[in-house]
Amino acid sequence: MDKLIEQFSLGLFFWQSLLFIGLVLLLKKFAWKPILDAVNEREEGIQNALDSAEEAKKEMQSLNADNERILKEARAERDSLLKDAREVKDKLISDAKEDAQEQAKTIIENAKAAIEVEKKAAISELKTQVAGLSIEIAEKVVKSELASKDDQLALVDKILGDVTLK
Amino acid sequence: MQRFLRHDYYYHMRREFLIQKITFILLLVSFVSFAQHHDADHGAAAVETSSETSLKEEIKEFIGHHLLDSYDFSLFSYEDEHGKDVHVGAPLPVILWDSETGLNVFSSSNFHHGETPAESKGNFYKVYHSKIYKTDAAGTIHLDDHHHATNEKPLDFSITKNVAVIFLVSLLMFFIFSRMAKSYKTSALPTGFGRLLEPIILYIRDDIAIPNIGKKKYKKYMSYLLTVFFFVWIINLLGLTPLGVNVTNNIAVTLALSLMTYFITTFSGNKDYWKHIFWMPGVPTPMKIILAPIELLGTIIKPFSLMIRLYANITAGHIVLMSIIGLMFIFKNWIGSPLSFGLAFALSLLELLVAALQAYIFTMLSALYFGSAVEEHDHH
Numbered sequence: 001m002d003k004l005i006e007q008f009s010l011g012l013f014f015w016q017s018l019l020f021i022g023l024v025l026l027l028k029k030f031a032w033k034p035i036l037d038a039v040n041e042r043e044e045g046i047q048n049a050l051d052s053a054e055e056a057k058k059e060m061q062s063l064n065a066d067n068e069r070i071l072k073e074a075r076a077e078r079d080s081l082l083k084d085a086r087e088v089k090d091k092l093i094s095d096a097k098e099d100a101q102e103q104a105k106t107i108i109e110n111a112k113a114a115i116e117v118e119k120k121a122a123i124s125e126l127k128t129q130v131a132g133l134s135i136e137i138a139e140k141v142v143k144s145e146l147a148s149k150d151d152q153l154a155l156v157d158k159i160l161g162d163v164t165l166k
Numbered sequence: 167m168q169r170f171l172r173h174d175y176y177y178h179m180r181r182e183f184l185i186q187k188i189t190f191i192l193l194l195v196s197f198v199s200f201a202q203h204h205d206a207d208h209g210a211a212a213v214e215t216s217s218e219t220s221l222k223e224e225i226k227e228f229i230g231h232h233l234l235d236s237y238d239f240s241l242f243s244y245e246d247e248h249g250k251d252v253h254v255g256a257p258l259p260v261i262l263w264d265s266e267t268g269l270n271v272f273s274s275s276n277f278h279h280g281e282t283p284a285e286s287k288g289n290f291y292k293v294y295h296s297k298i299y300k301t302d303a304a305g306t307i308h309l310d311d312h313h314h315a316t317n318e319k320p321l322d323f324s325i326t327k328n329v330a331v332i333f334l335v336s337l338l339m340f341f342i343f344s345r346m347a348k349s350y351k352t353s354a355l356p357t358g359f360g361r362l363l364e365p366i367i368l369y370i371r372d373d374i375a376i377p378n379i380g381k382k383k384y385k386k387y388m389s390y391l392l393t394v395f396f397f398v399w400i401i402n403l404l405g406l407t408p409l410g411v412n413v414t415n416n417i418a419v420t421l422a423l424s425l426m427t428y429f430i431t432t433f434s435g436n437k438d439y440w441k442h443i444f445w446m447p448g449v450p451t452p453m454k455i456i457l458a459p460i461e462l463l464g465t466i467i468k469p470f471s472l473m474i475r476l477y478a479n480i481t482a483g484h485i486v487l488m489s490i491i492g493l494m495f496i497f498k499n500w501i502g503s504p505l506s507f508g509l510a511f512a513l514s515l516l517e518l519l520v521a522a523l524q525a526y527i528f529t530m531l532s533a534l535y536f537g538s539a540v541e542e543h544d545h546h
Contacts, residue, residue, distance in 0.1 A: 007234070008417055008418055009322070009418045010321070012235060012418040013418035013422050015332065015333075016423070017426075019332050020336075020423065022336070023336045023397065027339065027343055027344075027392070027393050028393075030340070030344040031344050031346065032347075032388060033389075034348075035350060039364070039368065042355075
């Protein structure tokens with residue numbers, strides 16, 4: 001300890017203190033402050049870049065989700081449109097079918113009625129013609145049958161005979 | 167792209183690190199080879215003139231001399247063929263304040279390496295045991311019973327070897343780090359040497375300052391912590407080079423550094439800090455009275471331990487390393503020198519670690535003390 005105190009040099013202490021304080025102040029102004037500032041700035045820059053990348057990623061994700069949603073909606077809309085169209089088509093077809101059937105029915109009925117009328121007319125005409133024809137035939141038969149007097153008398157007798165029987 | 171950049175960055179960092187490693191190894195090798203060279207110069211003379219005990223004495227003296235400051239920047243000295251000491255180095259200015267004549271400035275070459283007194287303004291000064299004393303023209307040193315010089319000592323503000331080294335290291339640091347700061351103006355990534363230094367700066371910020379001081383207040387202390395870390399580290403590393411520099415094993419230097427930590431801690435202490443020293447909350451009143459002086463003493467012991475720790479570690483490292491190198495001169499056989507070389511090499515590697523470790527510990531503990539001074543105790 002004695003030796004230590006003896007060795008102690010005030011001059012060296014003075015110069016060390018002076019030079020060291022000077023060095024701290026000089027380096028603070030010309031080295032440490034600019035270096036630490038630059039490093040901080042760089043670190044902040046890196047952090048910001050990372051943050052914004054993260055943000056962009058999130059935005060991308062939400063955008064993707066949006067896209068997905070829109071696509072889904074569009075798909076649903078298309079489906080509903082198609083469904084509507086199909087329904088309309090089916091309705092149209094069924095309506096048309098019904099109409100056609102109705103029309104066909106009326107046409108057939110009309111035709112049937114017309115046929116009935118014609119048939120009736122034809123039958124009545126046929127009847128008159130048959131009646132006329134049978135009278136003519138009867139006339140001719142009667143003419144030929146009652147040409148002699150005997151025949152006429154025989155017939156009258158026959159008829160008279162029938163009448164009494166009754 | 168970023169990945170590539172990163173890879174490039176790490177690759178360069180590793181390369182620089184490797185280069186630094188190789189440089190250190192080269193320095194170590196040159197250290198040892200210098201010592202051996204010294205051996206060759208000294209060996210012949212030693213065999214002729216002195217016995218083994220005096221050689222041991224010489225080594226001890228050399229180590230002692232190495233640990234002390236000196237007034238000129240001597241790299242090494244040797245004896246030429248006429249037995250005369252030849253010193254290689256540069257003289258430094260001596261600045262003295264004498265109560266009679268005031269300021270005296272002269273070159274340390276006037277001392278002739280402590281052999282003769284130097285004359286300035288009619289007074290004579292002589293170096294004795296690395297201190298300057300006022301003497302008469304003949305350079306007489308009066309000794310008391312304990313072999314302490316009783317001559318008058320002028321106030322000594324000389325630019326000694328250590329001061330010169332501190333100045334050079336400060337210049338070097340200013341040059342390196344201001345250049346590094348400039349490189350950030352052109353690119354966000356560090357360039358050149360900054361690639362190696364930036365991780366260290368970030369380490370001090372993220373693993374020393376922020377955890378100990380807190381995210382809110384650490385910025386104020388960064389300049390001191392960074393400066394003290396690099397200063398101590400570089401100076402410790404320089405101590406391992408063959409330049410014979412040893413700044414941090416001067417108690418004056420470590421005292422100046424730890425006083426700085428002490429003052430910063432004391433002046434940034436908040437209400438809570440002082441309250442915990444003088445009136446410890448949460449303990450009974452008699453305990454508070456007992457604790458106050460202990461806590462107060464603790465504030466001084468903390469920087470004191472910083473001072474002693476750095477001083478003792480570096481001094482011990484230098485003494486052991488130089489003693490092991492000194493073994494080479496004593497063994498002088500085929501087994502001793504390689505053994506000593508191996509030991510010195512292993513110890514040098516250890517000292518490299520210690521150089522960084524002591525800088526780290528000093529910075530870490532300073533940060534811890536600052537942290538305790540500004541800590542907010544929310545739980546009360």
